[in-house]
Amino acid sequence: MRLFKYFILQLFNNRNFTILFILNLSFGLCSFVTLDIFKSSINYSLKSRSKVLLGADFGLSARRPITDKEIESINEAETNNLRTTMVEIFSMVAGPSSKSKLVQIKAIDGSFPFYGEIKLKSNTNEIYNGSTKNLTIDRKVWIYPELLTLLDVKIGQKIKIGQSEFLVDAIVESDNAEGVSTTMAPRVYIGLPYVKDTELLKFGSVAWYTQLFKFPMLSNSQLDEFKDSIEKALTSPELKIYTHENVSEQSARILKYLNDFLGLVSIAALFLAAIGGAFLFRSYLFKQLKFFGVYLSLGMSLKKIIFNQTLQLLLLGSIGSILAILFGYLLTPFLDFFTKDILPFALQKSIEPKTLGLILLLGCIGSVLIGLPLITQLNNIKPSILFSSKSNNLLTKNAWYWVAFIPGLIFLWVLSVWQSNSWQTGTLFTFLFLGAGVIISVVAYLFLKLLNILPSSKTLSLNWAIRDLSRFPLASISIFLSIGLGMLLLNLIPQIKASINYELSMPKDSKLPSFFIFDIQEEQLDPLIKISKDFKVNLNQTSPMVRARLLTVNNKEFSKMKLKNKTATREEERQQQSRNRGYNLSYREDLGIGETIIEGRAFSGTYDESGSELPEISVEKRFSKRVGLKIGDILEFDIQGVNIKGKVINLRKVRWTTFQPNFFIQFQPGVLEQAPKTFLSSIPKLNPSIKQSFQDEVVKILPNVSIIDVSRLVERIKKIIDHMSFALQFMTIICLIAGFLVLFSIANYQARQRSSDIALLKSLGSPFKTIQSYFLWQFGLLTFFAGIFGVGLCFIMSYFMSKLLFDSNWILDIKTPALSITLLILVSMAITSIATSQFLRIKPTKLLDNQS
Amino acid sequence: MFIKFISLLLFFTINTFCFADNKPHKIIFLGDSLTEGYGVSFDESFPRLIENKLKTKFKDLTIVNAGSSGSTSASAVKRVKWLIKSKPTILFIALGANDGLRGLNLKQTEKNLQDAISLATSNNIKVILAGVRLPSNYGVKFRKQFEDIYINLAKNNSLTFIPYLLKDVAGIKELNQSDRIHPNKEGHKVIFKTVLPYIEKLL
Amino acid sequence: MILKTSNLLKTFTQGSSQIHAVNNVNLNIKPGETIAITGKSGSGKTTLLSLLTGLDSATSGEIDILGCKITKMSEKELGSFRADNIGIVFQQFHLMPHLTALENVSLALEIAGANNIAEKATLALETVGLKERINHLPSELSGGENQRVAIARAIVNNPKILFADEPSGNLDNVTGETVMNLLFDLTKKNNMTLILVTHDQQLALRCDRQINIINGIIQ
Known part of the structure; x- marks a missing residue:
């Protein structure tokens, strides 16, 4: 432990490097935090919309009253709840002129709905939020507008429901509440206490009895678990048990897409952060290898070196992740401020504890696991290399090197399953991603071989660039791999978004x-x-x-x-x-x-x-x-x-x-x-002015024909889908930005690591222009080809993911990849030229000294 | 033990002392989900129970289950036209429940059923009409109007009339599926017992 | 004998052919002796040095230092053996760039688990004439000064044997001479054995004994 101070000193006296490293690491992780903030905000907001559809979190329904015992078992399972009772019946209702019509009677109590509201229209066309309490203290009804003509009734007149008369109090302008019964008739809201006056509920009646619950303390995933446990506890086959997510088949499907998509987004973010981290840590460790030789020659044991080095990595990782979390917290108010007007949902102000944990895990354990393959090879280090100045290659790899990647991969796999909440999604993603990694590495290797046999060009800087790329295959492949995989990830989300959008796209209004x-x-x-x-x-x-x-x-x-x-x-x-x-x-x-x-x-x-x-x-x-x-x-x-x-x-x-x-x-x-x-x-979709007369005409001429108004349902679902499409689009953009942050940190780090080359070339007297274009060529070529291959593999991977996870058609989105490759090249060029011109201004001796 | 003995004895008696009827009979059950046996297996639907019961006694007996879930009286004439091609001897009609449940115009329902009955009787087919009723929540007045359709049709056409197909079934929890509308396996057994005597009488 | 080798052999495989970088070397070195190992580049002298310091392992043969068979030691035992008994000076200094002169020297003491580290390290730096510069980073020191720090690091644990690999190779003549004088003075004063690898014949002649290597074989 005493010796650890030298490893700390190493960080301190290498301030520039340490800061660069930590900043890049926390940038990568910070993109993960940002993504997660948006992810949970969107999740929260769409789930709230789905809650509005039901008006509650959870419901029990049956064609018989829900028993006290059944309610009691809910209370036992979750004490902290609010409950409302509802009865839905179909009945023939008569207007004042004794015109009658089948309606759906929804009898509610004063606490309905827990989410959303019922908007009413008064006699004077004023629109206001209805207070359901009013229905429970008076024999009043709220009716759907089509009943005005169907029953020939006006606000203030009475309609007869069963054996009792009710005053029409208002017209329902809009309501969200889906129920368990079908929408084959227009709806009438009445107060629950007055149901018995109608005498419609007696022997031989068919009605839906519902208990709706709000659980303020349960999160969405807890709600699903809660539902599962209730299904086990209440086994009556007559009982329908549902959460807001599965009350409507359509919203359930949309939410499933949402869950899966956001799961994917989080894995993509996780992998992006991991790639950035892996690249930085590995480059760093490679730099350390020479020092290990010195430690060994001074008689330090290998075990101590590994222990201290691991400790140092842990320290770097922790600082990086803590900074990322801090950045995340600092960023949220800004994000909130800038997105307030464009987002249809409020940004969550807090980072989920799970995310905090993940970041610390990634930063600390991840950094050690990434270093593991190198650590296994420390045995092979020949400190005798210190005697000669010939080679920098301290490392010869044996099989353990490759084996040591496995714990890191398993770690990533477990994290991705955890993060996506789905064994299937996490596993599929991890394996497809690994496959992609292997393919990219092979392609990169072949690419470098090809560069080697290419006839030399007239441009000096291009010649140098090509030569250097193929002479440092390991470094080149590792950048190629990082950029390729980064591009794959950041394009994967837009591709899958395109497929889901296609699945969710609704025809034009005229076709709905x-x-x-x-x-x-x-x-x-x-x-x-x-x-x-x-x-x-x-x-x-x-x-x-x-x-x-x-x-x-x-x-x-x-x-x-x-x-x-x-x-x-x-x-x-x-x-x-x-x-x-x-x-x-x-x-x-x-x-x-x-x-x-x-x-x-x-x-x-x-x-x-x-x-x-x-x-x-x-x-x-x-x-x-x-x-x-x-x-x-x-x-x-x-x-x-x-x-x-x-x-x-x-x-x-x-x-x-x-x-x-x-x-x-x-x-x-x-x-x-x-x-x-x-x-x-x-x-x-019909013009509202002819909607009613069309319906009347059909019923008049074809009396047996049933005509169901689905426009409300379609409208509700359409709203959720629109919201969802926006969310998808937004997450995609955020994912792109996050991806670029990671690629930025890789490119930036890489460019800055080449300062000695710059100094050397400068001292040899090459013109600045040649040096700059030599670097531009080198990184330009690498990023361009890595980007192309990353995108190509992304097409393949998104094809499988669309088919296997979303069961949807694969839709090619060509715009995003084209844009991202262009951007990638521009960004890497910009970083390279900024970095090189910075170094070009410094005296070469200084740069060379720094390297010793 | 005693009851079992009696029933065995009865079974024996019927088989020995009654000669099997060899005349060709073809009974068609025209109806909706109640007839089709929605939610129960084909072998548990009441037309099938009747077929199983009668086929030992009547050698040349065919029963067709033409129940069609969701169908209304409007489809009656068209379907009868299709069905009489196969030369039935008896037509059992249990249609109209969906008309009532959907709140359709009852005059139209009555007319549809009348047209179907007329088409069948004019083809010398014996018609059995089964009365259907609506759940109590549909309101006293509407339920009465609905019930009257069947009484009037039976009277005007002098038909064999089963006043209520779901007698002793509707509203009873144990005999219905969880939707409380469609009879379960046990419910179909009760319907079978209600319907069987009327069929036997006509054969 | 302080250092003794018998039938020391180191073989590299290059392509299909085998190269004997160190071929059947038998050495006997007495305490306090100064030895120069000379030879052209590629003759095998650096490989021999790697073997003698335990930084590389021999293909066959034995090395006995201070009565210990280092060829039989585990990596861990070798490490602590080196820390206590051997000092090494490299041609390229190999100082930790991020550590000050004092810290570089202290590092060797800490690894060996010594006491009074600051005192001893300061003393060692004083001995090599760098008392004024102990808080400078290697990048702030001249080449000669860097090598003197490296020498201070090598002797700070009072090793019995000091190995030096072309210690003046990276220095100009005047500085190189000063550094070499320092090295000879220190070894003589502390009665250390010095094993010096060099291709400089004049330098070699300052040692008690010269061993010339050609193609891995001692002449």
């Missing part, structure tokens, strides 16, 4: 549905088309629907086929149930809006009845996974007593963001035309 129309009979199709023509709207994706029962798959009775895994969770029980169910079939020649074939081929056209082939079937991908169908399977259906066989020829993917009606199973045309069928269709 505002109504679903279903149960259209064949003979009603023409009248419906006529109505829509009168209103100048187009029916979208009108599809026939044939009800059928799946009898056999490959001649095996379908209902008796076993599901693959036996662990019967609630979800799987439902799947088992769905095996007994009938399916809605459709037929169509081409793909519908938002559909793509991801396996197999397209339909061959209309079915040829005289041929020997079976009719062709297309199956939706998720459905095929759930039920266990694959291409080539022969399915037999019973359609109202007639059996029809067909063969699966392709798997389809449906983009749900189109919100179009879709079918799991589709036949080619020419098979189902004769079967009894109905049609369904969707109506694109």
Whole structure:
């Protein structure tokens, strides 16, 4: 320990180097902190939006009242909670002129909703936030605007719900709360205490009973754990247990994308920080090797050298990480100030404890693990090299050198699994990344070989640059690798963002549905088309629907086929149930809006009845996974007593963001035309002025047709998606900046390490211009090719990640890589010329002395 | 023990003393999810239970389950047109629940069903009409109007009429799935018992 | 004998051929003797020095210093043996650039686990005539001064044997001479054995005995 002071002195007297090193390290780590601040802010803000959808954190629903015992077990599991009770029923409600209409009655108590608000419109068109308490102290209702005409009612008049009359108090301008029941009828809010007056809840009634909870103390991940534990505790099959994230399928999907994406972003940031750290530490350690020789010649034992050196690394790492954390804290108010107006969410002011831990781990343990391969080789150091002035290469590597990389990689792997909260994401990322690293190293090696055999050019500086690159293969490869991997990481996020954005992209408003129309009979199709023509709207994706029962798959009775895994969770029980169910079939020649074939081929056209082939079937991908169908399977259906066989020829993917009606199973045309069928269709977004009259007209002429207003749902989801796209874009930019910070620190460090070369060239009398362009060539060539290969590998890696993690189509984003390569070259050139011109001003003897 | 003995004896008696009926019978069950057996396996749906019960007694008996989840009365005529091609002898109609649940115009429902019944009877098909009722929350008035459709149709067409398909099933927790709308396996057994006598009477 | 080698052999493999850098060397050196090892560059004299100081290991043969067989020692034992009994002066000084003269000398004492470090280090620097410059960094000292610091570092633990590898090789004639005088004075005064590697014949003649090496073989 006494000797450690010499290692400290080494840092002190080498102030310039130490400061440069620590600053670069903390820059790299600081980008990680910044990313994490934004990540948690976005996460928090989108989750809050999702909470607004439910109006709460967590819910229990059933078609029966939730029992006290069930509520009690929630209270036991989390004492700190707020609870609200809600009942949803469908009923025919009559207006003053006894016009009646089916409505969804949502009976709420005064504490609903915990998140978001219900915006109301008064008689005087004034918009205000409704206080749900008012509903619980008076027999009043808030109604959806379409009921004004449907029930022929005005604010201040009464409507009859069941056996009781209610005063219409206000019109609902907007509300967010999704419930467990479907939105097939306009909504009416009433106060919970008045439900019994309606006498609608009695024997033979069907209603959704819901208890919603707010858990102020539970984080999002704790909420998921909480849900799991409640699912284990409350086993009644009638009970639906959900968090705000899975109340709506759409928002659940968006949040899943978000989680996975942000997980990836954090791993990318982690790896970026690790690359920066690895580069700096390794360069530093290489510099130290000579000193080890001196220590050895003075009789210091190897063990002591390793111990002290490790201690010194730990110290450097800790200072770097503590500085990074400090920077992070100092940076937050600035970030908040500058982003306040452009961000649709508030920045979290604190850094998550997990991030703090990660940074310390990365800075301290990471730095030691990075040094490990070099440390294993200290045995091989031949201090006798001190006698000769020939070579700087103190190190000959044996197998242990490579083995010693493994702990570092395992460390990184564990951290990435921890950071992304996903075993799969973390593992896949780590392995793809390692593969990329190996490929880049090999490419770099070949690249240098190629440079060596290249005919010499006329430009002196270029010649020098090429020669030096290939003469210092190790140094060149390590820069090549760092820059290549850095570019890979910083471009990976934009690439994946492009894929997710594509998945989440919604069609133009004109293509988004505002109504679903279903149960259209064949003979009603023409009248419906006529109505829509009168209103100048187009029916979208009108599809026939044939009800059928799946009898056999490959001649095996379908209902008796076993599901693959036996662990019967609630979800799987439902799947088992769905095996007994009938399916809605459709037929169509081409793909519908938002559909793509991801396996197999397209339909061959209309079915040829005289041929020997079976009719062709297309199956939706998720459905095929759930039920266990694959291409080539022969399915037999019973359609109202007639059996029809067909063969699966392709798997389809449906983009749900189109919100179009879709079918799991589709036949080619020419098979189902004769079967009894109905049609369904969707109506694109309508001008609010004609929306109601269109609906009225359809109901008048086609009384049996059901028309569902989905515009509110679509609007809500659209908002979340817009928010999400912004978040993706923003995170991508931050990631790019963070990546550049790391690349900057690498380039900067590298340029500054070459001062002796500059001095030497200067003392030999080369013109400044030649020296400068020699360095520019050298770094320009390296960064350009490393950048190109990094980006190329990024395409491959993002392809796999999109397919495997996001199950989405891979979308090539060419703009970001092009921009980033340009920027990379510019930045590295700028740093190089600044550094060289700085050194050029200093007298060479000083630089040479410094190096001794 | 005693009950088992009695039932064995009865079984024996029926088989020995009744000659099997060799006339061709084809019964089609036209309906919605209740008939299709939504949420239960095909073999547990009440039309299948009836088929299993009757096929020992009637050698040439075919039963077709033409239940179609989500279907409304509007599809009735079209489907009957398709179904009479296979020459049924008896048509069992249990449609309209979805009309009521969706709050559709009940006059239209009545008309749709009437058209289907007329088409069947004009083709010399015996029709059994099963009455359907709505959950209590739909309101007294609307439920009454809905119930009356079936009573009127049965009376006007002099049909074999089952007043309430879900008799002793609706509203009872043990006999329904967790959605409290669709009968479970046990519920279908009860429906089977409700429907069976009417079928047997017509055969 | 203070240093004795028997059949010392060091072989390098270069491509397919084997080079005997040190070939069957047998040395017997008495306490207090000053020895010059001479030879052209590439003759194997530096390799021999590496072996004798334990900084490199021999292919075969034995080295016996102060009755200890250093060829049989582990790395760890060698380290502490070197710290206590051997001083080395390099042609390129090899001072720690980040340590002052005093600290550079103290380092050797600390490694050896000595007491009164500051005192001894100052004394050693005084001996080599650098009393005034003990708080300077190597970059602030001249070449000769640097080498004197290195000599102070080598003798501070009172080693029995001092190895010097072309100690004046990096210095001008006058400075080189001063440094060599210092080295000879110190060894004589402290009754140290000096093993000096040089290609300078005149310098070699100042030693008690000259050993000439050609192609790894002592002539």
